[in-house]
Amino acid sequence: MEERSKLSVEAEQSDKATILIVVGRVDGSSVGILESAVQEQIDAGHKTLIFDFQDLSYISSAGLRALLIAARLTQKEGGKALFCALADHIAEIFEISGFNEILDIRATRTDALGAL
């Protein structure tokens, strides 16, 4: 049960997008929580997602893969996925892996909402 508590994903609706607040660690054992949170929004017809990573402490390659899939899913539905408020060490993971080139990353949630 400890596995579950290390990651939580909360959804907040705004008029332009659904904000997913990701808190904790995304790794191989917790990535399912993030995947189902994304799927839930897509199923509910919410196709524009903003991931707020302010309290994301760690993301593994399995987590990056889930973000990539989220970006592709939303795109397929005619929406998009944005990612904001990355801490320095998270930004570094995005930079090393090159994901900053293919995902839409914004400094703050306000920036992300403004970009829609």
Added chain:
Amino acid sequence: MGKPPTQVLVVDDEEDLELLVRQKFRRRIREGDLKFLFAHNGKEALEVLEQNPEVYLVLSDINMPVMDGLTLLGQLADSEQDVQAVIVSAYGDMKNIRIAMNRGAFDFLTKPIDFNDLETTIEKGIKHVQALQIALETRDRLVALNQELEMAREVQMSIQPKALTANEHHDVKAVIIPAKEVGGDLYDFFFIDESRLGLVIADVSGKGVPAALFTTVTRALLRADVSRDYSSPSDCLTLVNDLLCESNPSCIFITLFFGVLDLRTGELSYSNAGHNPPRILKTDSKVEVVPKTGNLVLGIQPGHTYHNKQIELRPGDTLFLYTDGITEAEDSKSEEFTESRLDEKLAELAGTSSERVATEIVDAVQEFVGEAPQSDDITCVAARFLAPLPVPS
């Protein structure tokens, strides 16, 4: 095609139980749904069971000559066969019923036997036995699957070279401590021609069989491309990436560093597809980060162009490649090993052999982790440039 009949063995020294069963279940016997076998004491029952391993349910009386029902139960409990037993006893004979249940009987019936009770009990017994069968088959499949996974892991490990024979020009050593699950990390090294040495380290997203397959395919593609027509690390990665992207619906990706060390000059030409930047351990204990080439992981963006960079290794310098299984190894307090611990430990190992560098780093990681479970492969390659190969004049 129906499934074979469920077989039930009836054990009683008197004829009445046999007659009752034959009469009561005649329709289902005729339809091939049930098949009954009969024995007249415990000893006979064991012989019948030995010859009919498909019997999983036994209905047995208690008082019988030669071997009684309770002794039979004890023997069944000790045998390898998974047989469930229903015991038949006189009404009110709680003592024997208790003994029977304690010896593992599944249920009991009392005499005089009630038809409906008999049918319900046999029905229940059959269902129970069938559920057990399914559980056993599932367990067997799981065991087989685990064996196959174990073999897959052995194959995966065996195709990776352990070390190159060192000579006065180079010294290469790899260490991999795989996590429990198959998948994960990859390293490779090979000579492209007599003077250029290819060095690879990679880490696939996720674990398990899909990850392992992706890793193996990546290695094969890279090797094939290099042996066919090598021009530069970035050209190789651009091609391998396009091939991987062609059929990757599940968005698996792999981070990969590919460096080529020219042993004539010490020049390292490399391209880095999203992998943790390797280190150069200088003879004076300085640890330098190999500059990024700013490239994306392999497998998700077709048409991506990978770039090359060059750095120079001086004689005695060691190129150190690693995966995040090292820097992100966690101790029991969830503290990570981190790059700074890695760099610190590397600095202590300046001027030593690749064997020492690789093994001591891994030792340091394992010591740091202590009793905490290993969640990721721990992989590193140390490649030391010793002295330039003579250039033919």
